[in-house]
Amino acid sequence: MDLIPAPRVADFHEGGLRFEFGPAPVLAAGPGCEGAARRLRRELGDATGWSLQAAEPAVAAEIRLRIDPEAGEGQGAAPESYGITVDAAGVELTGASEAGLFWGVQTLRQLLGPDVYRKAPLPGRTWSVPYVRIADAPRFGWRGLMLDVARHFMPKDGVLRYIDLLAAHKLNVLHLHLTDDQGWRVEIKRYPRLTEVGAWRARSRWGHRASPLWNETPHGGYYTQDDIREIVAYAAERHVRVVPEIDVPGHSQAAIAAYPELGNADVVDTSALEVWDDWGVNENVLAPTEAVLRFYEGVFEELLELFPAEVSPFVHVGGDECPKAQWKASAAAQERIRELGVDGEDGLQSWFIRHFDTWLAERGRRLIGWDEILEGGLAPGAAVSSWRGYGGGIAAAEAGHDVVMCPEQHVYLDYRQAGGAEEPMPIAYVRTLEDVYRFEPVPPKLSPEAAAHVLGAQANVWTEVMEDQGRVDYQVFPRLAAFAEVVWSWQPAPEERDFARFETRMAAHYARLDALGVGYRPPGGPLPWQRRPGVLGRPQEGTPPNV
Secondary structure: OOOOOOOOEEEEOOOOOEEEOOOOOOEEEOOOOHHHHHHHHHHHHHHHOOOOOEOOOOOOOOEEEEEOOOOOOOOOOHHHOEEEEEEOOEEEEEEOOHHHHHHHHHHHHHHHOHHHHOOOOOOOOOOEEEOEEEEEOOOOOEEEEEEEOOOOOOOHHHHHHHHHHHHHOOOOEEEEEOEEOOEEOEOOOOOOHHHHOOOEEOOEEOOOOOOOOEEOOOEEOOEOHHHHHHHHHHHHHOOOEEEEEEEEOOOOHHHHHHOHHHEOOOOOOHHHOOOOOOOOOOOOOEOOOHHHHHHHHHHHHHHHHHOOOOOOOEEEEEOOOOOOHHHHHOHHHHHHHHHHOOOHHHHHHHHHHHHHHHHHHHOOOEEEEEHHHHHHOOOOOOEEEEOOOOHHHHHHHHOOOEEEEOOHHHHEOOOOOOOOOOOOOOEEOOOOHHHHHOOOOOOOOOOHHHHOOEEEEEEEEOOOOOOOHHHHHHHHOOHHHHHHHHHHOOOOOHHHOOHHHHHHHHHHHHHHHHHHOOOOOOOOOOOHHHOOOOOOOEEOOOOOOOO
16 A cells, blocks of 8 residues: 555555445544544545544444554554554554544545545545554654745645645644744734834845846735634644744844844944845844843743643744854944853854753743754753754764754755756755655764654755745655655665655655645656746755765
8 A cells, every 4th residue: 555654564455355434434432532533524524525423332333543552562652653453344543642543544544545635525436445454653753844934924824734734744843934034924912013014025036046036026924823823723733743933143134124223233224124035144133132132032932822832842043044244343242242251253142042042941941943053052951953964963962962853955845856947946956756765864873872862853945936835835745755754654774765666655645645735846847837937046966965
């Protein structure tokens, strides 16, 4: 059977027997299975027309749900393990927890076939599943996708859609990049200008920053606090954690445009700054003052209320790509360096990050940031997103910090998927479906003790050249399916993985994506409307360095 991600154990009946569902199957849900039963009714009901009424005590239910701590026994990450048995009595689905049961529901959907992903029943369609015994559990506890909603805003319904797509692929972390130079995307009630001003830019570069073209349509948008609450609750019901990112002290021009006192006003006229309309690394960074710290503490106070600890234990603070030219030229920043006794401008950035490391820890949260945050030392509970390669993650893990591996050379999905002139706005190196399938989150040089600090991995989607949902879909799929198998399934070494078999399974998965309405890149190349002729990207040739 063409299941993606592949389960640990899947024993199908050699004779190909199938269990045939009648027109009105009933559902028996054991104690603790109420949430899974509700999800099953929703996820199967639209396409099948089934109401899945609760079974009476004396009635044999065609679908049975049960919590069993031994489900998927011996499969590793026990809390998310599950088992499925299909035989003449119907379908029995067991989970070690509600999360495990939910992932089992996703496998059952795949067993039912691509049409189960449709929003309404097809006339005359009947349903059956093969006899099988499945025992499964994920390899990693952090299986994520980072969506950059700052460069190009993704409306709330698009975010909810992506949560569903993550869940369908057994991914359980959505990292939202909420702020950058080009836009501030979350309502902060005590600082209304962050969204009144910071959420909108006058125009956008069309293509890579080398492109001479501009889209003169103003761009923007933001999530109200109730939008965020809805997103977090929607994700939690699907066992997806949401990690919010507020980027400091760089990538901050949108905030400075809204509140000029946040910038280095003794170096640049911050009152003249607008939300940035271009791409790249911006020189306008936050001023290293107590007032700026208090401002962002206010931001984080509201953020923590929107993202409860049980759903979002981690808070991402960015910490990457912070140019130091303004601090070097600023008399106030230089005086701050002397007052704090830190090692120059780099020490100033480390002071900034360490402040929020401590501040978040005091409130029961864990700071996570891009791997540049390692340079000044971290509190014991802080974690690192290793993006510039494996190096930062290796250093962090060997130092006892937890790590999420997301090296740009392997899992940046804004990178182009093939060579040739037809790829839309081609960015960086070619990273094919096979390249992503052969990504290994745990470098072999890590000691076993350090390897235990690799929480998992995530694929990152930076949206400078993704102006709408169709462009995001094109860049993300089908590669996210390969990534999902990397972080869920227990795989051999990269060079030993059976990509040909995975490609065969993808044939069925493309039909699922079609039913879901995903605008993926076809294996043969972009469709005419997916191309962007004449719009410059930034392609790089050769193989990316493995660092």
